[in-house]
Amino acid sequence: MTKWLILFLLPLCLSLALSRIVILYLGGRLLDTPNMRSSHEEPTPRGGGIAILISTLITTIIAVILGYLEERIVFWLIIPISLISLLGICDDFFNLSVKLRLLTQISIATFAVLFLIITEQSWKYPSAQDYIMILAMILFSTWMTNLYNFMDGINGLAALEAISVCMGMIFIYTFQDMHQDSTYIMFIVMACAFGFLFWNFPNAKLFMGDSGSLLLGLSFGLLVIEHSRENYSLTAAWMIMLAVFIVDASYTLFHRIISRQAFSQGHRSHAYQKCARIYKSHTSITLTIVAINSLWLFPLAVATSANILNPLIGLLIAYGPLIFIARKYNAGHPD
Template sequence: MSFFVLSIVFFILTLLFTGYMRAYALKKNIIDNPNERSSHSAPTPRGGGVAVVCSYLLGLAFLTYTGQLDISVGLTLMVAGFVIALLGFLDDHGHINSMLRLAIHFLVAIGTVLSLGGFGEISVFSGVQLGFTANIIAVLFLVWLLNLYNFMDGINGIASMEAITVTISMATLYLIIKSQLNSDILWLLAACVSGFLLWNFPKAKIFMGDACSGFLGLTLGILALLALKQGTALFCAWLICLGVFIVDATFTLIRRVLSGHKMYDAHRSHTYQILSRKWKSHIPVTVSVVVVNIFWLLPIAYLTVSNYFIYPELGVFVAYVPLILLCLLYKAGTKND
């Protein structure tokens, strides 16, 4: 079976499974009711992203079984992803204490870093050795990415479009630079998420839910760390392609904490939420994210892996400056009305 055909199969599988999950959510009354953080006005079933999780895990198992994916990489992605997805699924069905949830996030992140062999050999700015500190940073990176993905999953299609454009962008870069990294798992994730997207955009018939948003954040983080094993420039390319989510979530959180708000307080002050209210629609915001990812972040990522910058870290700086300016312009972290 060609990988193109396999991607189509998993796209259709996710599409159908999402429909089943919508019927299940309606039957079990798993409904997302609008609150102070919501950008939606109508109650909508949630948990549809479970279809993405199950399809992708099944796809990883198939690639691992057929020898197309290294067994250690496959098991790391499957085990870590399953635990985070299960945690999110249970949280979707009832409330899990936030500190317990965060503790499990850290345990999974630590286990993942250990499974990947650690990152003590990593250096930045072409020579500065991080040593054991790199492992701590890697753990924090995974925990933050899986949480920020949940924060950024607030309007129709945005979390799905981010995952699709980022994975396709990075898979394209892998092909251009002839990377030894497996790009099949990126195309597979894009195919699975695309199957869910048709239920979530332009009008959301079902939401993704914590089970999938956390799963996507963690999975993308693991894929980025696998790239770090090959080189700092490729990891920086991942940071660049994920720039919209990383900058908006990080800038907003820092500004709110500095203003005296608690980290876990619900709010609607992310840049994308402000813009969705300003433009009175989710569609132009989600489409804008796709445009920025393809026409700004992807070219900068390409220049970074092509050694255009003296240091690859400068590519991240160049990519992030306009995104930070947008956060400042629209007063992210302060406007909550």
């Protein structure tokens, strides 16, 4: 009982309280003013990711001291997501350049991936294929960091995505009786997202900001690749649960690149943003995506992780309709 109070109730309460503190004391300095690229209409404080970061750090430190988590996870996950969140805080305050942000993200992802891989017992005589795999992991982690940031644009979406993905993967990990540390981390992330969600949905009194979306994106990127070399079915399950964010962000960016748009600039041409405008509701679109995660992607992820469904087939079944939706709503096309 004490374990779950620390792993869930503590981060939930911390995130809930600290989010309120951010609103009261930083809201004036971190105010998100609507512009042509925004999906909201009222000036709203941002920086809720600060509450998520502090809550995660406090809970993790306590969990490590009590022996619930191994110290190793601090180096390949907690330190990197803390650094990426600090980068987001700096960007929220000072609007850093795109090049500086990207170089820092790649550096942090490289540190995390190298620590994760090199500390594995199987890492003795690396081959050329191993180095290619490391590069792919670094690029994937960096992309996950950014795509989560891209998809944080309407009320509740980033937090509810984190909650629904964590809930799905916790079930899969628990059902297969595997990777206890990762399961505990997902409980902490889910609890922090719940605490923040109170202030962000359905009516947003606080936005997550880069400090939160970058943290969640890198967290999921590293969790995906944690066991990717030995468990392809589990990796596919992660990719299926994250499919809505991966497809929308990737399809949108791909179209903006091939159509020679200034893809590094802010925009509101993602499918979820277009749907929010068409149907005039953040809440309905956010809840629709949660329903897709729960009713469509979760069963596919379970079947794939249990080897009932071939990983490639599971990914095709999950991604095909989502690509169709992105195309239907002209993701990546300017308004």
